[in-house]
Amino acid sequence: MFARVTETNGMVHWINLNHVRELIVKPGKHGQPTTTEVCIDNQFVAKVFRVTEPPEQILGQVGA
Numbered sequence: 001m002f003a004r005v006t007e008t009n010g011m012v013h014w015i016n017l018n019h020v021r022e023l024i025v026k027p028g029k030h031g032q033p034t035t036t037e038v039c040i041d042n043q044f045v046a047k048v049f050r051v052t053e054p055p056e057q058i059l060g061q062v063g064a
Contacts, residue, residue, distance in 0.1 A: 003061040005051040008035060013049060015040060017062065023055040 001017045021041040028034045036058065038049045051058075 001062050003058050005038060005049060005053055005058060008050050008052060015049070016042075017059075023058065025055065026050070 002014045003017055004012060004014055006012050015038060019040050019042040021039045024037040024039070026035045026037055033052070034054070035050050036053060036055055038051055038058070040047045040049070
């Protein structure tokens with residue numbers, strides 16, 4: 001199961017939802033938009049993506 005996410009810099013990634021450890025909502029400060037941190041953790045990589053999509057939209061792609 002993969003989901004398409006867009007980083008705050010505009011770069012698009014396909015992430016494997018089986019490797020997502022947690023989704024953290026980060027409220028925007030000083031007029032910045034709210035972002036979501038996607039924490040990926042598997043045998044080969046540990047990475048955090050700061051993306052523009054809310055968690056509901058990311059997880060909603062599972063059945064689509």
